[in-house]
Amino acid sequence: MPVKYNWRFLIITSMVTAMGGYLFGFDFAVITGGLPFLREQFELDALGEGFTTGSLALGCIAGCLIAGRIADRYGRKPGLFAAAAIFFISSLLMGLAPSFSWFITSRFFAGIGVGMASILSPMFIAEISPAETRGRLVAINQLTIVLGQVVTHFVNYQLRETGPEAWRWMFGLGTVPSFLFLAGIFILPESPRYLLLKGKESSSRKVLARIGNNLFVESSVLAIRKTLEKEVSSNIRSVFTKAVMPILFLGLGLTVLQQFCGINVVFNYTTNIFRSIGADSTEQLLQAVYISLVNLVFTLLAMALVDKWGRRPLMLAGAGGLAILYVIIGYILHFQNGHLLSLFILAAIGMYAMSLAPLTWVLISEIFPNNIRGAAISVAVVALWSAYFILVFTFPVIEKQFGSAVAFWGYSVICMAGFLFIYCKVPETKGKSLEEIEGELLGKL
Secondary structure, three states, rough: OOOOOOOHHHHHHHHHHHHHHHHHHHHHHHHHHHHHHHHHHHHHHHHHHHHHHHHHHHHHHHHHHHHHHHHHHHOHHHHHHHHHHHHHHHHHHHHHHOOOHHHHHHHHHHHHHHHHHHHHHHHHHHOOOHHHHHHHHHHHHHHHHHHHHHHHHHHHHHHHHHHHHHHHHHHHHHHHHHHHHHHOOOOOOOOHHHHHHOHHHHHHHHHHHHEEEHHHHHHHHHHHHHHHOOOOOOOHHOOOOOOOHHHHHHHHHOOOOOOOOOHHHHHHHHHHHHOOOEEEEHHHHHHHHHHHHHHHHHHHHHHHHHOOOOOOHHHHHHHHHHHHHHHHHHHHHHHHHHHHHHHHOOOHHHHHHHHHHHHHHHHHHHHHHHHHHHHHHHHHHHHHHHHHHHHHHHHHHHHHHOHHHHHHHHHHHHHHHHHHHHHHHHOOOOOOOHHHHHHHHOOOO
16 A cells, blocks of 8 residues: 555645744845835944844744753744744834834844744654655745745835834734744644654554554664664753764855845845845835845745755855856946846845755755754754854945945855865755655764
8 A cells, every 4th residue: 555645735735834934034024124224214324224124033043042941841833932922012013113122122023933833844844844854845945035035025025115114014014924924833733753753653544644654654663763772861952962963064165155145135135236226215116026026936936846856956056157157247236236236136036945945944944864854953053043143234334334245245255165064065855754864864974
């Protein structure tokens, strides 16, 4: 009898879990529309703009550290619930902020919620997904990130003429998706891999039975047991053991490249970039809408290709393509050609959306051993958010001192280095179970 899956359960569960990605996308996008208003409201200089944008990342770092511990000690589901609750409260507080310090503190706490969700959502989806469709199901998380950006940019555009405090509505509306996420978590099961790890085999089998038929349940339990028998209890120290360090290095390289490739400068500073070539405020926000729509289209393309073409070819195409496009974008910014700038910016967004954006999350949810997955992903995503903070904090200063063109030429060099890293270090994981990937990676050490 062949393995059969309950696709309705898998898709609904993945979509609910991926609401954490929507919150991620919301906070990435809302600063683009809110920053011009915040700049005027609080009289921000270049450093102030950078810190306002990057303060989210500082909270995300704290959230990652919290999430890894919760995931491995209490389970994936409690962590997702905490992330949604924190984001709901912080969104409300940002919208009501009476001062800059209040706003920054609230945005920091929003970052904690986003950081927790950025680890737990892809991890949970990976742990319930069959090997042959895991790439597409984990990529749903990236799809909801992009949907969060599309909806938020559109709302920002609609709110642009509601007055100098339009930013309050922009940030405060984050309460809506976070409330929906909170409600949805009640229907989620716990991860079957986590349950088996904690010795709750009966509960694990019940969840696995909701995913697939008896053959799937038995094969999954056997495979998970084999990997857990080889491993010690999970904590941060176990992530830094000699056996795991090469895999950790791979995960860190992927997450840092996803940020240092520079694309989040485009997402977060769309208004600054297009203002530098003379675009008015309406055009700046309209470009943000275009960017989010292209991001959505190419994310859907990535979901169609990830389990057909594989992770490695798409990652190589993304890093190499961005390196070339950034050289061109740098020259366009240098010579102030607005029409061509929009075209090549959108091309870069599309290249990123079908490669580094979704596949980094897919890979880091796959490569780490079962028993330390929560802690290891936590460390990798801390590196991601640290890199994000450095990127968005430094861009306004680089732009002011050297111009946007120099910044993009620098990102091009990083993407070329990333291409070489992927070519030399990143394995193909398409169609393999998490246990098979673990065995192969540990077997190479």
